[in-house]
Amino acid sequence: MKGDELLQEIELNVVQGRRNSSDEGLDEDLSGTPGVTELVEDALNRGIGAKGILVDAISSGMTEVGERYEKGMYFLPDMLAAAETVEAAMEILEPYLLKAGIESRGKIVLATVKGDLHDIGKNIVGLMLKGTGYSVIDLGNNVDPDDIVSAVVENEANMLGLSALLTTTMHQMSETIEAFSGVGFRDKVKVMVGGAPISSEFAEEIGADGYGKDAFEALKLADDFTDI
Ligand code: B12
Incomplete structure:
Protein backbone atom coordinates (compact mmCIF):
# COMPACT_ATOMS: atom_id res chain seq x y z
CA MET A 1 0.00 0.00 0.00
CA LYS A 2 1.34 3.46 -0.93
CA GLY A 3 1.53 6.25 1.65
CA ASP A 4 -1.55 8.14 0.45
CA GLU A 5 -3.54 4.89 0.24
CA LEU A 6 -2.55 4.16 3.82
CA LEU A 7 -3.85 7.58 4.92
CA GLN A 8 -7.13 6.92 3.10
CA GLU A 9 -7.36 3.56 4.83
CA ILE A 10 -6.87 5.24 8.25
CA GLU A 11 -9.59 7.77 7.40
CA LEU A 12 -11.99 5.02 6.36
CA ASN A 13 -11.36 3.08 9.56
CA VAL A 14 -11.94 6.18 11.72
CA VAL A 15 -15.31 6.56 9.97
CA GLN A 16 -15.97 2.86 10.60
CA GLY A 17 -15.02 3.19 14.29
CA ARG A 18 -12.48 0.34 14.05
CA ARG A 19 -9.62 0.44 16.55
CA ASN A 20 -8.00 -2.83 15.55
CA SER A 21 -8.38 -5.88 13.35
CA SER A 22 -10.82 -7.63 15.67
CA ASP A 23 -13.39 -4.78 15.37
CA GLU A 24 -16.15 -5.29 12.83
CA GLY A 25 -16.91 -1.75 11.63
CA LEU A 26 -20.11 0.26 11.48
CA ASP A 27 -21.22 -0.30 7.87
CA GLU A 28 -19.88 -3.74 7.08
CA ASP A 29 -17.89 -6.54 8.70
CA LEU A 30 -14.26 -5.66 8.14
CA SER A 31 -12.84 -7.85 10.91
CA GLY A 32 -9.50 -9.39 10.06
CA THR A 33 -8.28 -6.32 8.17
CA PRO A 34 -6.09 -3.83 10.09
CA GLY A 35 -7.84 -1.14 12.16
CA VAL A 36 -6.75 2.40 12.97
CA THR A 37 -4.10 1.57 15.61
CA GLU A 38 -2.36 -0.98 13.37
CA LEU A 39 -2.53 1.34 10.34
CA VAL A 40 -1.18 4.31 12.30
CA GLU A 41 1.76 2.22 13.57
CA ASP A 42 2.38 1.07 9.99
CA ALA A 43 2.33 4.67 8.70
CA LEU A 44 4.77 5.84 11.40
CA ASN A 45 7.11 2.92 10.65
CA ARG A 46 7.15 3.96 7.01
CA GLY A 47 8.19 7.47 8.01
CA ILE A 48 4.86 9.23 7.38
CA GLY A 49 4.76 12.27 9.68
CA ALA A 50 2.44 12.32 12.69
CA LYS A 51 1.00 15.70 11.68
CA GLY A 52 0.08 14.37 8.22
CA ILE A 53 -1.62 11.36 9.79
CA LEU A 54 -3.53 13.66 12.15
CA VAL A 55 -4.63 16.21 9.56
CA ASP A 56 -5.01 14.13 6.38
CA ALA A 57 -6.50 10.97 7.87
CA ILE A 58 -7.81 11.33 11.42
CA SER A 59 -9.30 14.84 11.36
CA SER A 60 -10.74 14.31 7.90
CA GLY A 61 -12.24 11.03 9.12
CA MET A 62 -13.87 12.79 12.06
CA THR A 63 -15.19 15.50 9.72
CA GLU A 64 -16.86 12.76 7.67
CA VAL A 65 -18.32 11.28 10.89
CA GLY A 66 -19.70 14.75 11.72
CA GLU A 67 -21.32 15.06 8.31
CA ARG A 68 -22.89 11.62 8.64
CA TYR A 69 -24.21 12.55 12.10
CA GLU A 70 -25.67 15.85 10.84
CA LYS A 71 -27.38 14.02 7.94
CA GLY A 72 -28.90 11.47 10.34
CA MET A 73 -26.85 8.61 8.84
CA TYR A 74 -24.92 8.15 12.10
CA PHE A 75 -26.26 8.13 15.65
CA LEU A 76 -24.67 8.70 19.04
CA PRO A 77 -23.14 5.20 19.49
CA ASP A 78 -21.53 5.52 16.04
CA MET A 79 -20.09 8.89 16.94
CA LEU A 80 -18.80 7.47 20.22
CA ALA A 81 -17.19 4.48 18.45
CA ALA A 82 -15.41 6.82 16.03
CA ALA A 83 -14.37 9.15 18.86
CA GLU A 84 -12.90 6.23 20.82
CA THR A 85 -10.99 5.15 17.73
CA VAL A 86 -9.52 8.64 17.49
CA GLU A 87 -8.57 8.51 21.16
CA ALA A 88 -6.66 5.24 20.61
CA ALA A 89 -4.87 6.73 17.59
CA MET A 90 -4.02 9.89 19.53
CA GLU A 91 -2.35 7.83 22.26
CA ILE A 92 0.05 6.48 19.64
CA LEU A 93 0.54 9.83 17.89
CA GLU A 94 0.85 12.12 20.91
CA PRO A 95 4.55 11.46 21.68
CA TYR A 96 5.47 11.94 18.01
CA LEU A 97 3.48 15.18 17.82
CA LEU A 98 5.18 16.50 20.96
CA LYS A 99 8.61 15.48 19.64
CA ALA A 100 7.92 17.22 16.34
CA GLY A 101 7.04 20.33 18.35
CA ILE A 102 3.66 20.66 16.68
CA GLU A 103 2.11 23.79 18.02
CA SER A 104 -1.21 23.18 19.65
CA ARG A 105 -4.08 24.97 17.94
CA GLY A 106 -5.20 26.29 21.33
C1 B12 B 1 -26.38 8.63 31.04
C2 B12 B 1 -27.26 9.43 31.98
C3 B12 B 1 -26.94 9.40 33.34
C4 B12 B 1 -25.71 8.68 33.88
C5 B12 B 1 -24.49 9.58 33.63
C6 B12 B 1 -23.22 8.77 33.34
C7 B12 B 1 -22.12 9.64 32.86
N1 B12 B 1 -20.91 9.20 33.14
O1 B12 B 1 -22.29 10.68 32.22
C8 B12 B 1 -26.07 8.55 35.40
C9 B12 B 1 -26.73 7.20 35.59
C10 B12 B 1 -24.91 8.68 36.37
C11 B12 B 1 -27.14 9.63 35.55
C12 B12 B 1 -27.50 10.14 36.77
C13 B12 B 1 -28.52 11.05 36.95
N2 B12 B 1 -29.35 11.53 36.04
CO1 B12 B 1 -29.05 11.26 34.18
N3 B12 B 1 -29.15 10.88 32.29
C14 B12 B 1 -28.37 10.19 31.50
C15 B12 B 1 -28.96 10.20 30.07
C16 B12 B 1 -29.71 8.89 29.87
C17 B12 B 1 -27.98 10.36 28.92
C18 B12 B 1 -27.05 11.57 29.00
C19 B12 B 1 -25.96 11.41 27.96
O2 B12 B 1 -24.88 10.91 28.24
N4 B12 B 1 -26.26 11.77 26.70
C20 B12 B 1 -25.35 11.54 25.60
C21 B12 B 1 -24.39 12.71 25.43
C22 B12 B 1 -23.41 12.42 24.27
O3 B12 B 1 -25.12 13.84 25.08
P1 B12 B 1 -24.91 15.21 25.84
O4 B12 B 1 -24.44 14.98 27.20
O5 B12 B 1 -26.12 16.03 25.60
O6 B12 B 1 -23.68 15.86 25.06
C23 B12 B 1 -23.71 16.36 23.74
C24 B12 B 1 -24.19 17.82 23.66
O7 B12 B 1 -25.07 18.20 24.67
C25 B12 B 1 -22.93 18.62 23.60
N5 B12 B 1 -22.24 19.01 24.82
C26 B12 B 1 -22.19 18.42 26.02
N6 B12 B 1 -21.36 19.07 26.83
C27 B12 B 1 -20.85 20.10 26.14
C28 B12 B 1 -19.95 21.09 26.51
C29 B12 B 1 -19.61 22.07 25.58
C30 B12 B 1 -18.63 23.11 25.97
C31 B12 B 1 -20.20 22.06 24.29
C32 B12 B 1 -19.87 23.15 23.33
C33 B12 B 1 -21.08 21.07 23.93
C34 B12 B 1 -21.40 20.09 24.85
O8 B12 B 1 -22.05 17.78 22.87
C35 B12 B 1 -22.26 16.42 23.29
C36 B12 B 1 -21.90 15.49 22.16
O9 B12 B 1 -22.65 15.74 21.00
C37 B12 B 1 -29.92 11.44 30.14
C38 B12 B 1 -31.15 11.38 29.22
C39 B12 B 1 -30.86 11.98 27.87
N7 B12 B 1 -31.49 11.43 26.89
O10 B12 B 1 -30.13 12.95 27.74
C40 B12 B 1 -30.30 11.45 31.63
C41 B12 B 1 -30.69 12.77 32.29
C42 B12 B 1 -29.75 13.88 31.86
N8 B12 B 1 -30.49 12.47 33.77
C43 B12 B 1 -31.40 12.98 34.47
C44 B12 B 1 -31.46 12.81 35.89
C45 B12 B 1 -32.70 13.38 36.58
C46 B12 B 1 -30.44 12.16 36.59
C47 B12 B 1 -30.36 11.95 38.10
C48 B12 B 1 -30.80 13.14 38.95
C49 B12 B 1 -31.20 10.68 38.40
C50 B12 B 1 -31.38 10.37 39.86
N9 B12 B 1 -32.58 10.58 40.31
O11 B12 B 1 -30.43 10.00 40.52
C51 B12 B 1 -28.89 11.58 38.32
C52 B12 B 1 -28.05 12.84 38.62
C53 B12 B 1 -26.64 12.53 38.93
C54 B12 B 1 -25.85 13.80 38.95
N10 B12 B 1 -25.67 14.40 40.11
O12 B12 B 1 -25.40 14.24 37.92
C55 B12 B 1 -32.42 13.78 33.69
C56 B12 B 1 -32.24 15.28 33.83
C57 B12 B 1 -33.55 16.02 33.94
C58 B12 B 1 -33.38 17.46 34.15
N11 B12 B 1 -34.34 18.20 33.64
O13 B12 B 1 -32.48 17.96 34.72
C59 B12 B 1 -32.23 13.20 32.24
C60 B12 B 1 -32.55 14.19 31.11
C61 B12 B 1 -33.16 11.95 32.16
C62 B12 B 1 -34.63 12.31 32.22
N12 B12 B 1 -35.29 12.42 31.09
O14 B12 B 1 -35.18 12.49 33.27
N13 B12 B 1 -27.65 9.99 34.35
Whole structure:
Protein backbone atom coordinates (compact mmCIF):
# COMPACT_ATOMS: atom_id res chain seq x y z
CA MET A 1 0.00 0.00 0.00
CA LYS A 2 1.34 3.46 -0.93
CA GLY A 3 1.53 6.25 1.65
CA ASP A 4 -1.55 8.14 0.45
CA GLU A 5 -3.54 4.89 0.24
CA LEU A 6 -2.55 4.16 3.82
CA LEU A 7 -3.85 7.58 4.92
CA GLN A 8 -7.13 6.92 3.10
CA GLU A 9 -7.36 3.56 4.83
CA ILE A 10 -6.87 5.24 8.25
CA GLU A 11 -9.59 7.77 7.40
CA LEU A 12 -11.99 5.02 6.36
CA ASN A 13 -11.36 3.08 9.56
CA VAL A 14 -11.94 6.18 11.72
CA VAL A 15 -15.31 6.56 9.97
CA GLN A 16 -15.97 2.86 10.60
CA GLY A 17 -15.02 3.19 14.29
CA ARG A 18 -12.48 0.34 14.05
CA ARG A 19 -9.62 0.44 16.55
CA ASN A 20 -8.00 -2.83 15.55
CA SER A 21 -8.38 -5.88 13.35
CA SER A 22 -10.82 -7.63 15.67
CA ASP A 23 -13.39 -4.78 15.37
CA GLU A 24 -16.15 -5.29 12.83
CA GLY A 25 -16.91 -1.75 11.63
CA LEU A 26 -20.11 0.26 11.48
CA ASP A 27 -21.22 -0.30 7.87
CA GLU A 28 -19.88 -3.74 7.08
CA ASP A 29 -17.89 -6.54 8.70
CA LEU A 30 -14.26 -5.66 8.14
CA SER A 31 -12.84 -7.85 10.91
CA GLY A 32 -9.50 -9.39 10.06
CA THR A 33 -8.28 -6.32 8.17
CA PRO A 34 -6.09 -3.83 10.09
CA GLY A 35 -7.84 -1.14 12.16
CA VAL A 36 -6.75 2.40 12.97
CA THR A 37 -4.10 1.57 15.61
CA GLU A 38 -2.36 -0.98 13.37
CA LEU A 39 -2.53 1.34 10.34
CA VAL A 40 -1.18 4.31 12.30
CA GLU A 41 1.76 2.22 13.57
CA ASP A 42 2.38 1.07 9.99
CA ALA A 43 2.33 4.67 8.70
CA LEU A 44 4.77 5.84 11.40
CA ASN A 45 7.11 2.92 10.65
CA ARG A 46 7.15 3.96 7.01
CA GLY A 47 8.19 7.47 8.01
CA ILE A 48 4.86 9.23 7.38
CA GLY A 49 4.76 12.27 9.68
CA ALA A 50 2.44 12.32 12.69
CA LYS A 51 1.00 15.70 11.68
CA GLY A 52 0.08 14.37 8.22
CA ILE A 53 -1.62 11.36 9.79
CA LEU A 54 -3.53 13.66 12.15
CA VAL A 55 -4.63 16.21 9.56
CA ASP A 56 -5.01 14.13 6.38
CA ALA A 57 -6.50 10.97 7.87
CA ILE A 58 -7.81 11.33 11.42
CA SER A 59 -9.30 14.84 11.36
CA SER A 60 -10.74 14.31 7.90
CA GLY A 61 -12.24 11.03 9.12
CA MET A 62 -13.87 12.79 12.06
CA THR A 63 -15.19 15.50 9.72
CA GLU A 64 -16.86 12.76 7.67
CA VAL A 65 -18.32 11.28 10.89
CA GLY A 66 -19.70 14.75 11.72
CA GLU A 67 -21.32 15.06 8.31
CA ARG A 68 -22.89 11.62 8.64
CA TYR A 69 -24.21 12.55 12.10
CA GLU A 70 -25.67 15.85 10.84
CA LYS A 71 -27.38 14.02 7.94
CA GLY A 72 -28.90 11.47 10.34
CA MET A 73 -26.85 8.61 8.84
CA TYR A 74 -24.92 8.15 12.10
CA PHE A 75 -26.26 8.13 15.65
CA LEU A 76 -24.67 8.70 19.04
CA PRO A 77 -23.14 5.20 19.49
CA ASP A 78 -21.53 5.52 16.04
CA MET A 79 -20.09 8.89 16.94
CA LEU A 80 -18.80 7.47 20.22
CA ALA A 81 -17.19 4.48 18.45
CA ALA A 82 -15.41 6.82 16.03
CA ALA A 83 -14.37 9.15 18.86
CA GLU A 84 -12.90 6.23 20.82
CA THR A 85 -10.99 5.15 17.73
CA VAL A 86 -9.52 8.64 17.49
CA GLU A 87 -8.57 8.51 21.16
CA ALA A 88 -6.66 5.24 20.61
CA ALA A 89 -4.87 6.73 17.59
CA MET A 90 -4.02 9.89 19.53
CA GLU A 91 -2.35 7.83 22.26
CA ILE A 92 0.05 6.48 19.64
CA LEU A 93 0.54 9.83 17.89
CA GLU A 94 0.85 12.12 20.91
CA PRO A 95 4.55 11.46 21.68
CA TYR A 96 5.47 11.94 18.01
CA LEU A 97 3.48 15.18 17.82
CA LEU A 98 5.18 16.50 20.96
CA LYS A 99 8.61 15.48 19.64
CA ALA A 100 7.92 17.22 16.34
CA GLY A 101 7.04 20.33 18.35
CA ILE A 102 3.66 20.66 16.68
CA GLU A 103 2.11 23.79 18.02
CA SER A 104 -1.21 23.18 19.65
CA ARG A 105 -4.08 24.97 17.94
CA GLY A 106 -5.20 26.29 21.33
CA LYS A 107 -5.63 25.21 24.93
CA ILE A 108 -9.03 24.42 26.42
CA VAL A 109 -10.03 23.52 29.96
CA LEU A 110 -13.14 21.31 30.05
CA ALA A 111 -15.36 20.52 33.01
CA THR A 112 -18.80 19.27 33.93
CA VAL A 113 -20.12 21.75 36.47
CA LYS A 114 -20.52 21.28 40.22
CA GLY A 115 -23.25 18.84 41.28
CA ASP A 116 -23.40 17.22 37.85
CA LEU A 117 -21.99 13.74 37.16
CA HIS A 118 -22.93 13.53 33.46
CA ASP A 119 -19.68 13.47 31.52
CA ILE A 120 -20.26 11.40 28.38
CA GLY A 121 -21.02 14.45 26.22
CA LYS A 122 -18.10 16.42 27.62
CA ASN A 123 -15.79 13.48 26.96
CA ILE A 124 -16.88 13.36 23.33
CA VAL A 125 -16.26 17.10 23.01
CA GLY A 126 -12.79 16.59 24.56
CA LEU A 127 -11.90 13.73 22.22
CA MET A 128 -13.02 15.67 19.20
CA LEU A 129 -10.94 18.71 20.13
CA LYS A 130 -7.93 16.57 21.00
CA GLY A 131 -8.26 14.70 17.71
CA THR A 132 -8.09 17.93 15.76
CA GLY A 133 -4.99 19.25 17.51
CA TYR A 134 -6.20 21.21 20.54
CA SER A 135 -4.61 20.72 23.98
CA VAL A 136 -7.36 19.57 26.30
CA ILE A 137 -7.19 19.79 30.07
CA ASP A 138 -10.14 17.76 31.30
CA LEU A 139 -11.04 18.41 34.93
CA GLY A 140 -13.72 15.71 35.03
CA ASN A 141 -17.19 16.10 36.48
CA ASN A 142 -18.71 17.77 39.56
CA VAL A 143 -16.08 20.51 39.49
CA ASP A 144 -16.26 23.52 41.79
CA PRO A 145 -16.31 26.97 40.04
CA ASP A 146 -13.17 28.14 41.89
CA ASP A 147 -11.25 25.00 40.84
CA ILE A 148 -12.27 25.57 37.22
CA VAL A 149 -11.11 29.19 37.30
CA SER A 150 -7.81 28.22 38.97
CA ALA A 151 -7.14 25.60 36.30
CA VAL A 152 -7.80 28.11 33.50
CA VAL A 153 -5.45 30.68 35.05
CA GLU A 154 -2.69 28.20 35.99
CA ASN A 155 -2.69 26.62 32.52
CA GLU A 156 -3.11 29.97 30.74
CA ALA A 157 -5.88 28.37 28.69
CA ASN A 158 -7.47 30.49 25.96
CA MET A 159 -10.76 28.59 26.12
CA LEU A 160 -13.04 27.08 28.71
CA GLY A 161 -15.78 24.54 27.94
CA LEU A 162 -18.51 23.91 30.51
CA SER A 163 -21.00 21.07 30.37
CA ALA A 164 -24.24 20.57 32.33
CA LEU A 165 -27.01 18.01 31.83
CA LEU A 166 -29.28 18.88 34.73
CA THR A 167 -31.64 21.84 34.98
CA THR A 168 -30.62 21.95 38.65
CA THR A 169 -26.91 22.41 37.85
CA MET A 170 -26.95 24.69 34.79
CA HIS A 171 -26.83 27.78 37.01
CA GLN A 172 -23.33 26.61 38.06
CA MET A 173 -22.15 27.82 34.65
CA SER A 174 -23.07 31.34 35.58
CA GLU A 175 -21.41 30.91 39.02
CA THR A 176 -18.26 29.76 37.24
CA ILE A 177 -18.20 32.76 34.91
CA GLU A 178 -18.78 35.04 37.90
CA ALA A 179 -15.89 33.37 39.77
CA PHE A 180 -13.55 34.94 37.19
CA SER A 181 -14.35 38.41 38.50
CA GLY A 182 -12.08 37.84 41.49
CA VAL A 183 -9.03 36.93 39.37
CA GLY A 184 -9.44 39.19 36.34
CA PHE A 185 -8.69 36.59 33.63
CA ARG A 186 -12.12 36.67 31.98
CA ASP A 187 -10.99 38.83 29.04
CA LYS A 188 -8.27 36.28 28.15
CA VAL A 189 -10.54 33.24 27.92
CA LYS A 190 -13.46 32.43 25.63
CA VAL A 191 -16.15 30.43 27.38
CA MET A 192 -18.29 27.90 25.50
CA VAL A 193 -21.16 26.05 27.12
CA GLY A 194 -23.16 22.96 26.20
CA GLY A 195 -25.32 20.09 27.39
CA ALA A 196 -28.93 19.04 26.80
CA PRO A 197 -30.70 21.78 28.82
CA ILE A 198 -28.48 24.61 27.51
CA SER A 199 -29.46 26.97 24.69
CA SER A 200 -27.87 29.89 22.91
CA GLU A 201 -30.27 32.22 24.76
CA PHE A 202 -29.09 30.82 28.09
CA ALA A 203 -25.46 31.17 27.01
CA GLU A 204 -26.04 34.82 26.17
CA GLU A 205 -27.93 35.43 29.40
CA ILE A 206 -25.04 34.20 31.57
CA GLY A 207 -22.37 36.02 29.55
CA ALA A 208 -20.77 32.99 27.87
CA ASP A 209 -19.10 33.53 24.49
CA GLY A 210 -20.77 30.66 22.69
CA TYR A 211 -23.09 27.66 22.82
CA GLY A 212 -22.55 24.37 21.02
CA LYS A 213 -25.37 21.88 20.56
CA ASP A 214 -22.93 19.03 19.89
CA ALA A 215 -19.25 18.17 19.63
CA PHE A 216 -19.03 19.41 16.06
CA GLU A 217 -20.37 22.81 17.03
CA ALA A 218 -17.84 22.78 19.89
CA LEU A 219 -15.12 22.31 17.30
CA LYS A 220 -16.47 25.13 15.12
CA LEU A 221 -16.56 27.41 18.16
CA ALA A 222 -12.98 26.49 19.09
CA ASP A 223 -11.83 27.26 15.53
CA ASP A 224 -13.66 30.62 15.63
CA PHE A 225 -12.23 31.49 19.04
CA THR A 226 -8.73 30.60 17.88
CA ASP A 227 -9.16 32.34 14.47
CA ILE A 228 -8.60 29.19 12.40
C1 B12 B 1 -26.38 8.63 31.04
C2 B12 B 1 -27.26 9.43 31.98
C3 B12 B 1 -26.94 9.40 33.34
C4 B12 B 1 -25.71 8.68 33.88
C5 B12 B 1 -24.49 9.58 33.63
C6 B12 B 1 -23.22 8.77 33.34
C7 B12 B 1 -22.12 9.64 32.86
N1 B12 B 1 -20.91 9.20 33.14
O1 B12 B 1 -22.29 10.68 32.22
C8 B12 B 1 -26.07 8.55 35.40
C9 B12 B 1 -26.73 7.20 35.59
C10 B12 B 1 -24.91 8.68 36.37
C11 B12 B 1 -27.14 9.63 35.55
C12 B12 B 1 -27.50 10.14 36.77
C13 B12 B 1 -28.52 11.05 36.95
N2 B12 B 1 -29.35 11.53 36.04
CO1 B12 B 1 -29.05 11.26 34.18
N3 B12 B 1 -29.15 10.88 32.29
C14 B12 B 1 -28.37 10.19 31.50
C15 B12 B 1 -28.96 10.20 30.07
C16 B12 B 1 -29.71 8.89 29.87
C17 B12 B 1 -27.98 10.36 28.92
C18 B12 B 1 -27.05 11.57 29.00
C19 B12 B 1 -25.96 11.41 27.96
O2 B12 B 1 -24.88 10.91 28.24
N4 B12 B 1 -26.26 11.77 26.70
C20 B12 B 1 -25.35 11.54 25.60
C21 B12 B 1 -24.39 12.71 25.43
C22 B12 B 1 -23.41 12.42 24.27
O3 B12 B 1 -25.12 13.84 25.08
P1 B12 B 1 -24.91 15.21 25.84
O4 B12 B 1 -24.44 14.98 27.20
O5 B12 B 1 -26.12 16.03 25.60
O6 B12 B 1 -23.68 15.86 25.06
C23 B12 B 1 -23.71 16.36 23.74
C24 B12 B 1 -24.19 17.82 23.66
O7 B12 B 1 -25.07 18.20 24.67
C25 B12 B 1 -22.93 18.62 23.60
N5 B12 B 1 -22.24 19.01 24.82
C26 B12 B 1 -22.19 18.42 26.02
N6 B12 B 1 -21.36 19.07 26.83
C27 B12 B 1 -20.85 20.10 26.14
C28 B12 B 1 -19.95 21.09 26.51
C29 B12 B 1 -19.61 22.07 25.58
C30 B12 B 1 -18.63 23.11 25.97
C31 B12 B 1 -20.20 22.06 24.29
C32 B12 B 1 -19.87 23.15 23.33
C33 B12 B 1 -21.08 21.07 23.93
C34 B12 B 1 -21.40 20.09 24.85
O8 B12 B 1 -22.05 17.78 22.87
C35 B12 B 1 -22.26 16.42 23.29
C36 B12 B 1 -21.90 15.49 22.16
O9 B12 B 1 -22.65 15.74 21.00
C37 B12 B 1 -29.92 11.44 30.14
C38 B12 B 1 -31.15 11.38 29.22
C39 B12 B 1 -30.86 11.98 27.87
N7 B12 B 1 -31.49 11.43 26.89
O10 B12 B 1 -30.13 12.95 27.74
C40 B12 B 1 -30.30 11.45 31.63
C41 B12 B 1 -30.69 12.77 32.29
C42 B12 B 1 -29.75 13.88 31.86
N8 B12 B 1 -30.49 12.47 33.77
C43 B12 B 1 -31.40 12.98 34.47
C44 B12 B 1 -31.46 12.81 35.89
C45 B12 B 1 -32.70 13.38 36.58
C46 B12 B 1 -30.44 12.16 36.59
C47 B12 B 1 -30.36 11.95 38.10
C48 B12 B 1 -30.80 13.14 38.95
C49 B12 B 1 -31.20 10.68 38.40
C50 B12 B 1 -31.38 10.37 39.86
N9 B12 B 1 -32.58 10.58 40.31
O11 B12 B 1 -30.43 10.00 40.52
C51 B12 B 1 -28.89 11.58 38.32
C52 B12 B 1 -28.05 12.84 38.62
C53 B12 B 1 -26.64 12.53 38.93
C54 B12 B 1 -25.85 13.80 38.95
N10 B12 B 1 -25.67 14.40 40.11
O12 B12 B 1 -25.40 14.24 37.92
C55 B12 B 1 -32.42 13.78 33.69
C56 B12 B 1 -32.24 15.28 33.83
C57 B12 B 1 -33.55 16.02 33.94
C58 B12 B 1 -33.38 17.46 34.15
N11 B12 B 1 -34.34 18.20 33.64
O13 B12 B 1 -32.48 17.96 34.72
C59 B12 B 1 -32.23 13.20 32.24
C60 B12 B 1 -32.55 14.19 31.11
C61 B12 B 1 -33.16 11.95 32.16
C62 B12 B 1 -34.63 12.31 32.22
N12 B12 B 1 -35.29 12.42 31.09
O14 B12 B 1 -35.18 12.49 33.27
N13 B12 B 1 -27.65 9.99 34.35
